[in-house]
Amino acid sequence: MPGMNKHLDDKLGSVLARRKSNGKLRRLNNTPANCVDFSSNGYLSLSTNSAVQKSLIERLQLEVAVHEKGKKILHDPHRSILGSGGSRLLDGNSPFAESLETKIAAFHGAEAALLFTSAYDANTGLLSCVPQVGDVIVYDELIHASVHDGMRMSRASRRIPFAHSSILEPNLGKHDMRHQSKNLGLHDILRQLSKDKLTGNGETNVFICVEGLYSMDGDVAALNEVADAVDRYLPSKNGYIIVDEAHSVGICGEKGRGLVCQLALEDRVWARVLGFGKAMGCAGGVVLCSSITRSYLINYARTLIYTTSMTFTSLASIDVVYDYLISGQSEPRRQHLDTLIHYTHRQLHALCARLQPGQHHTLHVRKTPSKSPVIPVFTTHPRALSEHCQLSGYMVRPIVAPTVPAGSERVRICLHAANTAEQIDGLCSAIEVWVQNQTAVTTKPQQVGNERGRESAEAVVDVSTRRDKPRL
Ligand SMILES: Cc1ncc(COP(=O)(O)O)c(C=O)c1O
Structure with missing residues (x-):
């Protein structure tokens, strides 16, 4: 009944309003096409790799050809390309x-x-x-x-x-x-x-x-x-x-x-x-x-x-x-990624040393070089920093409590095999400009950025490992 729906919608809406006022409202965003990806988890950039894509398309074409000819060349002749047909325990096995x-x-x-x-x-x-x-x-x-x-x-x-x-x-x-x-x-x-x-x-x-x-x-x-x-x-x-x-x-x-x-x-x-x-x-x-x-x-x-x-x-x-x-084809990608990890760490360290950021915009990276393509840049203003980087063309995300413990908020940089040293330089420059802007407005550090940008940044922050239990 429409009345009942509205009643529940009102309650759900008030939960969402509370979440929004806490700065935790989630939204679905599309990553801008012109942004350099320093955010996704596709560390080896394989989903966009032409060799992998080509192999997949060839495999699918071969399968279609087999089906069309009705030949029992590959695997299971009853298997369909689009859907698996059910649970593994029923018709979905192959x-x-x-x-x-x-x-x-x-x-x-x-x-x-x-x-x-x-x-x-x-x-x-x-x-x-x-x-x-x-x-x-x-x-x-x-x-x-x-x-x-x-x-x-x-x-x-x-x-x-x-x-x-x-x-x-x-x-x-x-x-x-x-x-x-x-x-x-x-x-x-x-x-x-x-x-x-x-x-x-x-x-x-x-x-x-x-x-x-x-x-x-x-x-x-x-x-x-x-x-x-x-x-x-x-x-x-x-x-x-x-x-x-x-x-x-x-x-x-x-x-x-x-x-x-x-x-x-x-x-x-x-x-x-x-x-x-x-x-x-x-x-x-x-x-x-x-x-x-x-x-x-x-x-x-x-x-x-x-x-x-x-x-x-x-x-x-x-x-x-x-x-x-x-086949070992991914090895050069892993090596390049490794080089980028060390390069990024060095650049960020040099940046932190150069900037000596003041107390209003603490910015630091870990001393021990990261062994992984995930590099957290700790800052007291992760949303403002990531918004600035995004507007500069670099997609990074703010990570805030409770996803990470309060006091360890950060902007997370995820490196990929398809990234380049020039892109990393560009990101570091964007961070540097932001810190310099911050230094110029240390009296109002929270007001950096426009409202639209802030919302788009906030929408992606909370990927909490904790369970959400809204109270209706
Ligand atoms: C540590 C960890 N385990 C498991 C998962 C779930 O992976 P999937 O996206 O394949 O469900 C994720 C995804 O975010 C993850 O980060």
């Missing part, structure tokens, strides 16, 4: 999907692989069905929203966050707290759990969830130390490490095999979740695990069972990107 999983598992040194339509589904599917009553999930406090959602759906008895990257043992004097956190470090939590009767004697399990490369800070997880801590405090072998490699696949390790492979931790990490939507330039996700775990997920992961499986086109795009990686 020899192509299975052979792609075998290929992916082999490339990453895993026993088995199971594709999901997204890394979000892979994380929620895995975490919602594996941990059981009595089990504990220990997770980095900056872990992605999909892990949070999976944990909430799980039967685990406890979920315990640890301070971001607080993995090194505290008494070694190397405590790696990146920011003040109310949460304990990983060692403290595992030590406490080891004293707990059921986890201590191995009757219940502990799942430890971390990311390979954190997309907000650009830092890489100290996975060796995580594995050592798990071995040390959970000697009954009931500690299971899960690494979300959504951002590290394609970037870390030989040929982009990921961080777990780079550190040769395949046997010490229980499961990995990879995402194809970032460096890999397409879409979808996969869980790398044991064959038994794969079968278990096929039976219990609801995000696999109750959804239409990937289309042929999606599978083919993942397949051509893997071919590109396996």
